[in-house]
Amino acid sequence: MLSNILRGSAMALRTTSMRTALRPSGASPALWSSLRLYSSSLNNDDIRCRVIDVVKAFDKTTASAQINADTHFAKDLGLDSLDTVELLVAIEEEFDVEIPDKVADEIKSVSQAVDYIASNPEAN
Amino acid sequence: MSSSQILSTYKQLIRSLVKSSKRSRITQMQENNKKQMALLTYKKIGLMRQQASNNAAVSKNPHSVRELHELTKKIEELKSSNPGSLKTLHFYNNSSRLRQIIFQDLSSSETALNKRLQHLRDFAGFVKNQLEFEQLVERYNPGLKMDQEEKVKRTAAKVGLQVPA
Numbered sequence: 306m307l308s309n310i311l312r313g314s315a316m317a318l319r320t321t322s323m324r325t326a327l328r329p330s331g332a333s334p335a336l337w338s339s340l341r342l343y344s345s346s347l348n349n350d351d352i353r354c355r356v357i358d359v360v361k362a363f364d365k366t367t368a369s370a371q372i373n374a375d376t377h378f379a380k381d382l383g384l385d386s387l388d389t390v391e392l393l394v395a396i397e398e399e400f401d402v403e404i405p406d407k408v409a410d411e412i413k414s415v416s417q418a419v420d421y422i423a424s425n426p427e428a429n
Numbered sequence: 430m431s432s433s434q435i436l437s438t439y440k441q442l443i444r445s446l447v448k449s450s451k452r453s454r455i456t457q458m459q460e461n462n463k464k465q466m467a468l469l470t471y472k473k474i475g476l477m478r479q480q481a482s483n484n485a486a487v488s489k490n491p492h493s494v495r496e497l498h499e500l501t502k503k504i505e506e507l508k509s510s511n512p513g514s515l516k517t518l519h520f521y522n523n524s525s526r527l528r529q530i531i532f533q534d535l536s537s538s539e540t541a542l543n544k545r546l547q548h549l550r551d552f553a554g555f556v557k558n559q560l561e562f563e564q565l566v567e568r569y570n571p572g573l574k575m576d577q578e579e580k581v582k583r584t585a586a587k588v589g590l591q592v593p594a
Contacts, residue, residue, distance in 0.1 A: 362516035364522075391520060394447060394519070396519075398518075399516065409440070410433070
């Protein structure tokens with residue numbers, strides 16, 4: 306009983322803190338929060354831009370590499386499996402979701418990541 | 430089989446480390462920004478003083494005017510920057526060292542490997558729960574992270590007084 310309550314509050318705490326931390330700059334807070342109650346306000350271009358930004362911020366990617374929607378993590382960026390895992394965790398953090406291991410194994414390029422995020426209703 | 434296990438363990442570890450280090454990194458960056466801003470403001474004031482004293486004698490030096498302008502711009506930039514939105518925060522910045530520690534002398538025997546993986550999973554769990562614990566402690570004790578000024582203000586407000594501005 307008690308542990309249940311604690312767990313519940315911990316979950317609530319985590320989601321709220323994540324939400325405030327990850328709110329993208331630009332949209333006004335009030336507008337953003339009211340939007341996010343009804344639907345995920347993400348469109349594909351938006352997601353793509355953010356994923357690409359995350360990939361660019363990764364210091365193990367080759368700096369000169371041009372990153373676009375078709376970029377393949379291993380082939381184009383020269384990432385090994387551990388690097389890919391780090392990148393996927395970063396993408397998870399960016400969109401405040403947790404990608405299950407089975408799905409994550411299949412994500413090998415920017416476009417696949419974008420597709421997954423777009424299909425996930427909890428992403429924001 | 431074991432490689433996918435290693436990957437998923439590594440993922441748990443990275444995930445927990447990124448989450449737990451994020452907040453402290455954000456505060457650190459904010460502190461740094463503040464320091465930088467104070468420094469720049471100090472420089473700016475010094476420059477302005479110099480200009481004021483020079484002004485009487487010589488006409489305005491275009492070089493110092495430009496410098497002043499640049500300083501103002503930099504301060505504005507720092508003021509508007511938001512460290513929380515940086516994408517680099519999503520990465521654990523010391524992962525090569527971490528990998529070195531984890532994967533050195535990785536033995537090939539099944540039991541030893543399983544033991545090592547279990548240890549890493551425990552570690553990831555510990556980091557994650559520690560973060561949750563800290564957040565809860567903070568939430569239940571709001572005064573914990575308040576600075577002195579805020580505390581005084583709130584204490585005064587409790588008895589219907591206001592701290593003079």
